[in-house]
Amino acid sequence: xxxxxxxxxxxxxxxxxxxxxxxxxxxxxxxxxxxxxxxxxxxxxxxxxxxxxxxxxxxxxxxxxxxxxxxxxxxxxxxxxxxxxxxxxxxxxxxxxxxxxxxxxxxxxxxxxxxxxxxxxxxxxxxxxxxxxxxxxxxxxxxxxxxxxxxxxxxxxxxxxxxxxxxxxxxxxxxxxxxxxxxxxxxxxxxxxxxxxxxxxxxxxxxxxxxxxxxxxxxxxxxxxxxxxxxxxxxxxxxxxxxxxxxxxxxxxxxxxxxxxxxxxxxxxxxxxxxxxxxxxxxxxxxxxxxxxxxxxxxxxxxxxxxxxxxxx
Amino acid sequence: xxxxxxxxxxxxxxxxxxxxxxxxxxxxxxxxxxxxxxxxxxxxxxxxxxxxxxxxxxxxxxxxxxxxxxxxxxxxxxxxxxxxxxxxxxxxxxxxxxxxxxxxxxxxxxxxxxxxxxxxxxxxxxxxxxxxxxxxxxxxxxxxxxxxxxxxxxxxxxxxxxxxxxxxxxxxxxxxxxxxxxxxxxxxxxxxxxxxxxxxxxxxxxxxxxxxxxxxxxxxxxxxxxxxxxxxxxxxxxxxxxxxxxxxxxxxxxxxxxxxxxxxxxxxxxxxxxxxxxxxxxxxxxxxxxxxxxxxxxxxxxxxxxxxxxxxxxxxxxxxxxxxxxxxxxxxxxxx
Numbered sequence: 001x002x003x004x005x006x007x008x009x010x011x012x013x014x015x016x017x018x019x020x021x022x023x024x025x026x027x028x029x030x031x032x033x034x035x036x037x038x039x040x041x042x043x044x045x046x047x048x049x050x051x052x053x054x055x056x057x058x059x060x061x062x063x064x065x066x067x068x069x070x071x072x073x074x075x076x077x078x079x080x081x082x083x084x085x086x087x088x089x090x091x092x093x094x095x096x097x098x099x100x101x102x103x104x105x106x107x108x109x110x111x112x113x114x115x116x117x118x119x120x121x122x123x124x125x126x127x128x129x130x131x132x133x134x135x136x137x138x139x140x141x142x143x144x145x146x147x148x149x150x151x152x153x154x155x156x157x158x159x160x161x162x163x164x165x166x167x168x169x170x171x172x173x174x175x176x177x178x179x180x181x182x183x184x185x186x187x188x189x190x191x192x193x194x195x196x197x198x199x200x201x202x203x204x205x206x207x208x209x210x211x212x213x214x215x216x217x218x219x220x221x222x223x224x225x226x227x228x229x230x231x232x233x234x235x236x237x238x239x240x241x242x243x244x245x246x247x248x249x250x251x252x253x254x255x256x257x258x259x260x261x262x263x264x265x266x267x268x269x270x271x272x273x274x275x276x277x278x279x280x281x282x283x284x285x286x287x288x289x290x291x292x293x294x295x296x297x298x299x300x301x302x303x304x305x306x307x308x309x310x311x312x313x
Numbered sequence: 314x315x316x317x318x319x320x321x322x323x324x325x326x327x328x329x330x331x332x333x334x335x336x337x338x339x340x341x342x343x344x345x346x347x348x349x350x351x352x353x354x355x356x357x358x359x360x361x362x363x364x365x366x367x368x369x370x371x372x373x374x375x376x377x378x379x380x381x382x383x384x385x386x387x388x389x390x391x392x393x394x395x396x397x398x399x400x401x402x403x404x405x406x407x408x409x410x411x412x413x414x415x416x417x418x419x420x421x422x423x424x425x426x427x428x429x430x431x432x433x434x435x436x437x438x439x440x441x442x443x444x445x446x447x448x449x450x451x452x453x454x455x456x457x458x459x460x461x462x463x464x465x466x467x468x469x470x471x472x473x474x475x476x477x478x479x480x481x482x483x484x485x486x487x488x489x490x491x492x493x494x495x496x497x498x499x500x501x502x503x504x505x506x507x508x509x510x511x512x513x514x515x516x517x518x519x520x521x522x523x524x525x526x527x528x529x530x531x532x533x534x535x536x537x538x539x540x541x542x543x544x545x546x547x548x549x550x551x552x553x554x555x556x557x558x559x560x561x562x563x564x565x566x567x568x569x570x571x572x573x574x575x576x577x578x579x580x581x582x583x584x585x586x587x588x589x590x591x592x593x594x595x596x597x598x599x600x601x602x603x604x605x606x607x608x609x610x611x612x613x614x615x616x617x618x619x620x621x622x623x624x625x626x627x628x629x630x631x632x633x634x635x636x637x638x639x640x641x642x643x644x645x646x647x648x649x
Contacts, residue, residue, distance in 0.1 A: 047450070153331035156631065157624035158586025161604065163336075168608040168616040169339050198534055245456055252458045254609050265456075272462050272594070276470040286459035294454035301450075 038306045039094050048302020054295030061111040065119035068108070074101035075109040075259030085278050090182065095280035098270070101260070103280065107288050110262040114244050114292060117178055117263075120308040122236050124182035129189025134220055136190060137197025147190065162251060167255040174247075174263065178258035181246050185239065194237055196228045230307035237303055241296030248289050317639060325628050330382070332624045336617050337381050354392040356613055363458040381487035385621075390613030395607060400618045403603060408622060409493030410480060411592070411599030415494075415584050422576060424528035427566075428536025429527075430573070434542060435561055445531060452528025461521035461594040468517065475517050476515070485510055494636075518595040522587050526580035533576040537569035544568075568580055571642055578634035582627035 008244040042048050066072055070091070074080075080100030088095045094103035136147040154162075159181075166180035200206060206223050214222075250256035251265025259266050271282030348365035349356065356364075365371055369380045384390075390400035433445040469475045480495065481487065485507055487497040496515075499508035541547065542565050550560050588601030597604070600619045607615035 039326045075530045130441075149327075149331065153328055153335060156328055156582075156628050157335075157620065158582050158627060160586035160589055161620050161623050162339075163340050163610050163618045164344075164589055164604060168611070168613060169342055171611070172609065241454065245454075248456055249333060249458060252456075252590065253605050255594065263580065268456075268459055268462065275462065275466045279466055282459070282462055286456060286463070289459065290451075292452055293452065293456075297450065297454055 003066055009026070017098065023047070026221055026288050034304070036223055042302050042306045045302050047298045048305070051295045051298025051300075051302060055143055055299055058292050058295060059115070059230035061108050062115040065108045066302060069102075069105040071102040071105045074105045075262055076100070083170045085274070085281075088280050089200065094284040096279070097267075097281055098274065098278075099260075101268075103284055106262040106267060107264065107284050110264050110267070110288065111292075113174075113257065113261070114247075114289075117174070117247040118240045118296075120178050121185055121247065122239045123180075124238065125243075126189055126232070126236060128182075129130050129186035130193050130228075133190040133193025133226075134197055136194040138201055138216065138220060144194075148194065151187040151190045151194075154184065154193065157184075159184040160246065161247065163250065164253070164255065172255045172258065174251075174257040174261065177247055177250040181243060181250070185243065188235065188239070192231055196231055198222050200224050200227050206263060220303065234304045234307060237296055237300035241293040244296070245289065245293050292306045314636075314639070318636065321635065323630050327633055329625060329627055332628075333382060333385060334378070336377055336620055340613065340617060350486060361503040389603065390621075393607065393615045394612040395610060395615070400614050401499055404600060404618055404622055406493070407555065407600045407603045410495070410597065411585075411588050411601060412626075413494040413496050414515055414522065414597065414599060415581065415588065415594075417515050418523040419526060419577065419581050422521040422530055422580065423520055426527045426530030428532055429569075430531045431538055431561060431566065433531065433535040434538030437539060443534075445535070449528045449531040449535070452524045452531075455524060455607065457521050457525060458590040458594055460524060461518065461591050464517050464521060465594060476514050478518075478594070480514055480516075480598050481507070481510055481610060514597075518591045518597050521594070522584055522591045525587070526577075526584055529576050529580055530573060534569060534573045537572050538565055541565045541569045571638060574634060574637060574641075578631055581630045585623045585627055 042052075057188065066075060078101060080096075081211040083092075083096050083099065083188060086092055086096040086100075086101040092102050092104060096102055097106075132147050132151075136144045136151075146190075162184045163180040166183055167176050167182055170176040170179065201224065206219055209219055209223055247256055248265030248268075250262070251263045252269045254269055256264075257263030257266045259270055267272075268282045271278070271285065276279045348361050348368065348370045352361045352364045369377055372380070380459050388401050390404070392398070393400050393403055396403055398602070429448070433442045433449075436442045458477045465477065488495070488502040488504055488507060491498050491501055493629050495511040496508060499505070499511055538561075542561070547560060547565055550564050551557075555564070588599055589605055590601070591597070592599045592601035600622060602618050604619035607613070609620075
């Protein structure tokens with residue numbers, strides 16, 4: 001988001017040589033102004049900045065977590081029965097679990113797992129959904145009908161239960177949980193991109209491009225896709241949060257990551273057996289999920305206000 | 314209207330067949346042998362072979378899909394390896410409990426969400442609005458299984474205000490099963506004491522289940538109300554001296570409620586999925602718990618059946634929402 005610094009030298013160039021206040025400068029300067037306007041919209045929103053802060057902390061933990069935690073050997077599973085189920089203290093900030101692993105260490109290292117899960121699910125869903133949505137949006141024939149009917153059927157089942165069914169068929173495990181969630185996630189992108197592409201296709205500038213002989217391929221990649229990007233970016237940010245929530249849910253059900261893999265949902269799944277006396281076991285991983293999802297949702301809201309001022313409420 | 318209902322019902326049948334195709338595909342992506350999968354992990358080779366021929370699994374895939382559809386049509390959803398009963402009987406037993414839990418939850422979400430959304434819009438950018446928005450933003454981010462656990466830990470285990478889980482106390486006599494829904498059956502039997510108890514057991518799971526829906530309903534209703542309250546006809550109503558409460562609750566809400574209704578329908582479906590998480594936490598005997606137990610022990614038929622039942626319920630709810638939409642808004646009637 002550091003647009004202001006990377007683009008700083010551009011300011012030095014005179015933007016309006018003829019002295020008019022709003023005259024168009026070079027394309028780079030226009031783009032820079034646009035970025036600056038968007039960034040100032042984003043920055044003015046308290047909640048969007050809170051979300052961004054949470055995500056930056058989360059990304060830092062995901063990047064350097066394994067090197068800053070107090071008990072790195074607990075990350076992937078070790079047994080120290082002499083310090084099992086200790087309450088939170090100065091040494092073990094979030095307490096320890098039933099085999100003596102430091103929960104703070106495992107929550108911090110879990111950030112990396114969570115980031116990886118969220119990126120994979122959202123990424124695969126976009127890779128499947130966006131092209132299908134584009135095809136459905138620009139083609140008039142039975143292709144669109146076929147794609148949209150399949151999408152409708154997928155959207156008519158609660159995603160979580162469909163994911164449970166897929167994991168049930170593939171067998172529990174973190175890879176299978178990610179595959180299952182990706183398979184139920186793409187229809188949302190088809191619906192979004194298709195409706196957007198459909199409306200862009202009838203815009204005058206697309207008509208103009210077509211009339212001067214632009215190929216369908218060029219129209220899709222030069223005109224339609226770039227104009228679909230804003231809603232895709234907003235949805236992707238929201239979906240990062242929701243995919244993380246979904247993967248944690250499967251982990252909690254025992255269908256996702258398997259212990260002792262440091263995944264927040266799986267940690268809560270075991271921690272629930274140690275309530276009420278050892279409450280810290282499931283409390284802290286849950287808080288981590290909540291804050292991360294909250295961060296991505298708040299940033300998603302902020303991005304929507306920034307990229308699409310008309311929808312601001 | 315009749316024509317509309319008929320067309321939507323036909324569309325729903327097509328969608329249901331589509332859903333069955335997806336479910337059929339899922340049971341075929343399973344690595345290894347579908348016959349072995351259906352027979353369960355402990356079956357011998359002879360049992361697997363017998364099942365393969367019995368189910369026609371040695372035939373080509375389109376024949377198998379046909380067999381599958383005709384099995385479903387005759388109510389054969391397979392047998393559960395865990396309960397050793399026909400899946401259809403299990404579903405009939407567990408679904409009513411899930412249905413009343415979801416209805417109760419969506420009730421909570423609507424009764425709290427619509428007024429809170431209105432309040433947020435009326436007190437735009439004041440303290441009340443900020444607190445309501447905090448609830449709305451947090452609600453969708455909280456993992457509902459974790460929220461359920463925390464409620465259980467604090468309100469049930471620590472303060473002993475609510476039961477830990479289950480559907481009714483062990484010693485409480487069950488009413489005669491008519492609908493299968495305890496709340497309805499107890500009312501039909503005139504047993505108000507057990508009715509209260511049945512509600513009491515639902516409070517914590519329903520709270521956990523309703524929070525994301527509550528949050529989205531607040532969000533949509535608040536945004537719609539904000540927009541509606543700026544319309545000219547509202548200004549006109551105010552200028553005519555109509556009281557502020559009437560303007561907001563009757564004039565504005567009527568127009569803001571349609572998008573909220575769409576959100577309620579969507580959230581109802583997600584709640585059906587959420588029962589998988591919440592019922593496990595509270596040991597609530599519904600189809601969600603049934604499906605989860607089946608999924609962790611590779612008992613495949615029940616999961617598929619629950620997916621079908623929940624998918625069909627979601628489609629039905631969507632149909633009802635669309636029809637309500639058409640009833641409330643004449644402009645929509647021509648479009649769907």
